[in-house]
Amino acid sequence: MTIAPKAPRKLSMKDRYSALTRDLEWDPSYVSTEEMFPFTSFEGIKIHDWSKWEDPFRLTVDAYAKYQAEKDKRLYAVLDGFAQSQGHLSLTDASYLNAMKLFLQGVSPLEYQAHRNFAYLSRHLNGPGPRFASLCQSLDEIRHAQTEIHTLSNYNKYYAGFHSYLHMHDRVWYLSVPKSFFDDALSAGPFEFLIAIGFSFEYLLTNLLFVPFMSGASFNGDLPTMTFGFSAQSDESRHMTLGLEAIKFLLEQDPDNVPIVQHWINKWFWRGYRVTALVAAMLDYMLPRKVMSWKEAFELYFEQQMLGGLFQDLAYYGIEPPKHVDKAIQEKEWLSHQAYWILYQFSHAAAFTTTTPNDEAREWFAEMYPESWPIIKTLWEKEDQNLANGGRHFIRGLPQLCQVCQIPMGFTEMDDPLKIAQRSVIFEGERYNFCSDGCQYIFEHEPVKFRQAWLPVHQIYQGNCGAADLPGVLQWYGMQPGDGGEYLGSVDNENWKTWHAQADHNELGED
């Protein structure tokens, strides 16, 4: 009897994807595993079987290139059209662009940093599955950095504050907040980076960090930024699934990983949350047409979606909600006001402008913040009097900064909103100051790391910032006339009025 040879079985989609990606992997035999992957053991994370990584998405190189090329073609068509038609004149107001200045100075350089470090993961993680996912994300991140730059490049031609965003990111005091955040992640090991950026930044806090800018754009006539936001959305959803797979994978590999991951969640929740203080100020104070309040955003995107959803699932692995999350919840009435009040008083040393909220905004605040506004409003009323007397309030001295988040110490105790919160720790004979329990907790776990922090105020006092006086430091920052200070009467404000007056009088075009 003969048995007919079986027809070859064609590959399933899953097997085909595996053949095209992780099957390229082999175990080295001419060098040791330790030599091949030198960075994946020192953090204490135990991985027993890298093949258990479930690919969060199945994308081959040809499909990726095709899909992304089509998206970019559409995006750049919008950018070109907007530039050609002087679309910036149809924004709600020139003051809206303060949000975008903050975005270009503070966020775009982070996208670039993410690009570089996902390249690190695409070489230095042991498993081929997560390496390929990281490679795709590395490319996405340079896409985001570049498309953001190209989107905002047109505004730079007509408005102040955009021109030196890279130089400023590495020097200016408030930009040291996001820079130190990402430098912290880059200088961590690959697993901590996965939790810090892949999970905390890209999943846990992404809606709070990213959505307010994009929604603000759509409410304020910024078609290019809104289009960028939509265009980045499908990339972001891939990043979110990668972040989620990363945390599940680490937790499932070994029970000893759980306390390590829990600490990283505690740390990176609070690190990220402190960066969102800038976003909160932007969302509530810088948008001429409001989208939603910070409090609403926090309740929706964090309390409901993350605490009510994600952390219920993570409880299965023994993971608890981040430490100090209760403080963040208490702070939701106060965060944006306190952060903006800091920015307002120091905006003469910033590359964006600030102004007092108008009547309409104050009504909105009263409605949105019934608990905090009655107190906050008195600050602004005092400032109204200063303005009436011809004196706009700027702080001329230098503030004390939190050693960890680097925000000037302006946050208050939540049980006493009139008392500035201040914590400190003595480490090897030196005192370090913190804005909150969360930042103190982070320092106490890594004092040797956080004492290295490049604190802008200390650096000025040490003579490392060009000069000892304010004009000299501002020059070292790369500031140009019109970048900072009060919005009303600023270069942007005056130009805006002139351009619109021209349009109103129909003095259009040239022959």
Next chain:
Amino acid sequence: MQFELRTQVIQPQRKTFQHLIDRYGDRPASRYEEGTIDLQATANYHFRPLWGPEKEIYSPDYSVLKLTDAYAFTDPRQYYYAPYVTARADMHEAFGSTLSYLEKRGMFERLPGQWRSLFAQVTLPLRHYEAAGQMINSHAARFGWGTTITQCAAYAAFDRVGNAQILSRAGISFAGGTAESLAEAKALWLDDEAFQGLRKLMEETLVQRDWGIGLVTLDVVDQLLYAVFFTHLDDAAIGAGAGSFSLVASHLTDWFNDQRRWVDALYKAWVQDQELGAANAAELSGIVSAALSAGEAALAPIAAKADEFVGADCAGALTAAVASVRDKFTALGIKES
């Protein structure tokens, strides 16, 4: 006749970002320049890496090969993300058309027997070589100094996975929609004597912490490997009626021509650097010599294996490639040490 469209004309305050005005003068900048020049931070890093506290997060000292001004090198292709993915979408679409033509006409079945063996036992195992190429480039994309270089390396990393997938898709098609030939090719890569020199060389290059040495070593081996196993064999295949081999190989040759443009420009930037050119040339002499002899030794047994199948004088092509690569480096001022 032209119609007169009236738009409001507003005098721009500046033509581009300040760092580009400082570098190139007050002229409009290209999207490549705005999206690339000076993107990497060069100052005021906050923390030393936990995994290597002896250097900063970014540092020119991650390689012995350095530029006084990292941005003296720019990508001749001017690839930022959008034109890069657009070019690659076209490249993979072209390969997709080739592959469906080959499948439709049963071209793999019509390959002469010896060329079938060559494809299965010499060409397909090279997808693992491409996978190593991805990791070597990814390392350079992280540790290189200056965005013009790291961006090229990042795209090259993605390209190498793309090349591996081109070979793998051809292999799946070749095996009638199964992974059988890929499994056979992997076994050869792991255990066949002929591939062990190349695999060993790749593993040693992968653990090279100096991204510049890693990149140059890979490139020298690339120059030999692509010359012999794609360009030379493509020619031989046409003469031998192995059209489908030629069609697949030609896509990889096309990619390699594109790749050469930035790598050759980088060699030039390294040796022409006013201050560091001589030091770079001296370093490159050592790196290139070592890579040429290691590459020749690693590829010789594979060339011999190819010659057993199709008698196309790959051994001679390898010798010629070594001479031609040596001449090219000599012309650049990089003499063998």
